[in-house]
Amino acid sequence: MDEPARPRRVASVPPPEDTGRTAEVLLVAVAKGDERAFELLYEKLAGPILGLVRRVLRDGAQSEEVAQEVLVELWRTATRYSPERGSAMNWAMTLAHRRAVDRVRSARASTDREQKATFEAARSRPFDEVSEAVTARWERQQVRKCLSNLTELQRESVLLAYYQGYTYREVAEVLVTPQGTIKTRLRDGLIRLRDCLGVTA
Amino acid sequence: MTSSEMHTLAGAYAVDALSEHERAQFRRHLEECESCSQEVRELRATAARLGAAVAEDPPVWLKQRVLAEVHVTRQQPPLAVPEPLEKSRRRAKVPRWALGLTAAAAVIGLALAGVFGGIALNTRSQLTTAQEQAAEQAERFAPVAELLAAPDVVAAHGASTIGGGSTVVVSRSLNKLMVLGTQLPEPPPNSIYQAWMLSASGQPRSAGLISGDGSPLIAGGLDGANRVALTVEQAGGSPTGRPSLDKLILNMAMPV
Numbered sequence: 001m002d003e004p005a006r007p008r009r010v011a012s013v014p015p016p017e018d019t020g021r022t023a024e025v026l027l028v029a030v031a032k033g034d035e036r037a038f039e040l041l042y043e044k045l046a047g048p049i050l051g052l053v054r055r056v057l058r059d060g061a062q063s064e065e066v067a068q069e070v071l072v073e074l075w076r077t078a079t080r081y082s083p084e085r086g087s088a089m090n091w092a093m094t095l096a097h098r099r100a101v102d103r104v105r106s107a108r109a110s111t112d113r114e115q116k117a118t119f120e121a122a123r124s125r126p127f128d129e130v131s132e133a134v135t136a137r138w139e140r141q142q143v144r145k146c147l148s149n150l151t152e153l154q155r156e157s158v159l160l161a162y163y164q165g166y167t168y169r170e171v172a173e174v175l176v177t178p179q180g181t182i183k184t185r186l187r188d189g190l191i192r193l194r195d196c197l198g199v200t201a
Numbered sequence: 202m203t204s205s206e207m208h209t210l211a212g213a214y215a216v217d218a219l220s221e222h223e224r225a226q227f228r229r230h231l232e233e234c235e236s237c238s239q240e241v242r243e244l245r246a247t248a249a250r251l252g253a254a255v256a257e258d259p260p261v262w263l264k265q266r267v268l269a270e271v272h273v274t275r276q277q278p279p280l281a282v283p284e285p286l287e288k289s290r291r292r293a294k295v296p297r298w299a300l301g302l303t304a305a306a307a308v309i310g311l312a313l314a315g316v317f318g319g320i321a322l323n324t325r326s327q328l329t330t331a332q333e334q335a336a337e338q339a340e341r342f343a344p345v346a347e348l349l350a351a352p353d354v355v356a357a358h359g360a361s362t363i364g365g366g367s368t369v370v371v372s373r374s375l376n377k378l379m380v381l382g383t384q385l386p387e388p389p390p391n392s393i394y395q396a397w398m399l400s401a402s403g404q405p406r407s408a409g410l411i412s413g414d415g416s417p418l419i420a421g422g423l424d425g426a427n428r429v430a431l432t433v434e435q436a437g438g439s440p441t442g443r444p445s446l447d448k449l450i451l452n453m454a455m456p457v
Contacts, residue, residue: 020442029437046259052252068267075271079279083409084344084419093249101217143254161218168213187212194247200421201242
């Protein structure tokens with residue numbers, strides 16, 4: 001005689017092993033409201049997002065707040081993501097940088113004096129600081145190696161704009177260099193980095 | 202600012218180093234400059250590497266806070282194309298001037314909204330939506346146009362074992378391919394077709410997910426791949442990141 005079927009709860013079935021799914025595949029699942037997929041996506045993206053935001057903002061509490069904003073924004077707008085617009089990491093980093101920079105600029109707009117002080121601090125800060133952190137782990141070595149292929153002005157322009165969240169005019173001010181030169185160095189510096197890192201998009 | 206002066210702003214734009222005003226100007230320029238869009242995508246991807254290089258371990262409580270907020274946050278609806286627009290787009294390509302007209306209509310709509318106040322509000326939001334969708338479509342198909350315009354573009358068609366097949370379009374100079382499902386049967390419930398790039402050495406790499414018949418999938422990084430395969434995978438794609446070989450429905454040579 002057949003045993004009576006035991007009632008089963010769907011939720012008790014463990015989810016399949018997901019660790020092999022790429023961030024892009026996870027995002028497609030997230031777009032369907034899959035919170036479990038979002039959790040796995042979090043594991044891939046939270047570290048880079050927080051790291052970048054803190055690099056720009058420096059303040060710990062503010063960085064965590066902005067990183068949280070960015071991660072929730074990824075959830076909210078996953079429905080607008082499509083892989084042909086670039087990798088998930090790319091998308092997350094672009095959003096994180098934008099949010100961090102927005103925060104810096106709105107704070108910096110407050111006083112001119114503060115702004116001057118920031119510039120002075122940046123000017124006297126050794127750029128090695130950034131390079132040191134970049135070298136911290138072996139997988140960062142390629143980035144460091146490629147940064148060392150840039151001219152000093154290219155490297156300083158790219159690092160000040162990206163990690164400090166400066167506009168190119170502000171970079172020009174710090175480096176006491178014409179604005180037009182900085183504009184060009186930012187572009188050719190990034191192009192040289194792109195070619196060295198073998199970035200495709 | 203001249204077009205070539207504009208072009209030099211691509212680097213500053215990619216790292217958010219423009220003022221709000223210049224940023225808006227450059228975005229308008231981007232809509233008309235496909236090579237600039239490509240450059241910006243690449244430079245942003247480059248900047249992303251600088252970002253990822255300073256990753257740090259987030260505190261455990263951040264995950265709890267984020268997941269809790271996500272749980273009570275509604276997602277944005279996707280930018281779906283409304284029925285009439287979609288039909289006209291499928292029957293004939295929307296020419297550029299038509300997009301301009303849509304924009305012009307939206308501007309007129311905005312002006313009318315000013316005149317009629319609250320009454321026109323609904324119309325205005327519809328027009329704004331239409332304008333957004335037109336821009337979205339143009340953006341979505343820009344990669345297709347770029348691929349088809351490549352001087353070394355080649356295409357091939359392969360038949361699947363379950364009826365229908367796939368058309369594969371490749372440009373080695375752009376290092377990109379496009380996979381289109383053609384009259385493939387509807388995949389079984391909760392499953393989807395996944396495209397793979399195969400090479401003589403190395404693991405198969407996912408090119409992405411495709412529907413049975415419809416939107417093109419574009420993937421980059423051919424990296425020596427010489428075959429394309431399709432498998433049936435569970436919704437969301439192969440959980441192992443490898444093709445399920447028992448569900449292989451197509452394996453064809455990449456066109457050269």
